[in-house]
Amino acid sequence: MISRKTLVAALAASFLSAGAGAAEHVIKGVITNWVPLVTYAMPGDTLKFQQMAGHDTETIDGMFPEGATKWKSKMGEEGFSVKLDKEGAYIFKCNPHMTTGMVGAVVVGEGAPQNLDALDAALPNVKLGKNMVARTIKKMREDLKKTGRLK
Numbered sequence: 281m282i283s284r285k286t287l288v289a290a291l292a293a294s295f296l297s298a299g300a301g302a303a304e305h306v307i308k309g310v311i312t313n314w315v316p317l318v319t320y321a322m323p324g325d326t327l328k329f330q331q332m333a334g335h336d337t338e339t340i341d342g343m344f345p346e347g348a349t350k351w352k353s354k355m356g357e358e359g360f361s362v363k364l365d366k367e368g369a370y371i372f373k374c375n376p377h378m379t380t381g382m383v384g385a386v387v388v389g390e391g392a393p394q395n396l397d398a399l400d401a402a403l404p405n406v407k408l409g410k411n412m413v414a415r416t417i418k419k420m421r422e423d424l425k426k427t428g429r430l431k
Contacts (some may be wrong), residue, residue, distance in 0.1 A: 304328055304361075307384060309335040312377040314384035317416065318423045321364050321388050329353065329360045335374045335382070340413060342402030343371035345388075345395050369393035371416060378409035385420040392430040396421070 302324045308315045308331040319327065329337050337360060338352040345368030353360035355376075364370075367389030374382035387393055399417055406413050424430035 302326065305386075306330055307337075309333075309374065309382070312374075312380040312382045314372075314374070314382060317384055318420050319384070319386045320427075321386060322390075323364060323367055323388060325364050325388070327362045327364065327386065330358065332356050332358045332360065335377065337372055337374060340371045340373055340383075340402075340406065342405055343399050343413070344368065345370070345393075346398070364388045367393070368395040369399060369420065371399060371413060373409065373413075378412060381412045381415070383409065383412045383416040385416055387420065387424065387429075390429075392424055396430075 301322075303321065304326045305319050305321050306328050307319060309329065310331060321327070329335075332353070333356050336353045336355045336357065339350040341350075344350060345366040348364075348366035348368065348370070351360075351362045351372070364386065368387075370386040370388065372384050372386070403410065403414060403417070421430060
């Protein structure tokens with residue numbers, strides 16, 4: 281028969297391990313930039329947006345993995361969180377500051393994102409801030425190369 285102490289310890293361990301491995305990544309709105317510009321995460325991780333006074337965050341249509349949930353915060357929504365459920369690259373923006381460069385990238389999973397070609401294909405559909413989106417994708421690719429994820 282299992283002792284009460286052993287049962288309590290086993291239950292506590294199972295509750296603690298249920299969230300084990302998932303990480304929280306903080307992205308800050310700093311003037312008109314996202315810091316960091318490129319965030320690396322794993323499926324199940326969470327993004328938390330801070331310093332959001334005067335900012336919002338929203339995924340750009342066609343610039344996140346197929347089947348992934350898009351997101352959109354309210355203006356100034358401090359601590360807005362997103363759970364990342366699919367591997368790939370996500371490109372997001374701050375609507376009022378997109379044309380000044382407030383576009384960021386999240387790479388979910390190991391290695392190079394499988395949707396890089398889809399990002400390139402969706403770029404012509406971006407109406408506002410297209411150059412800033414292209415710049416972010418370019419910087420993400422450079423970072424992927426620097427970290428050995430992309431050749």
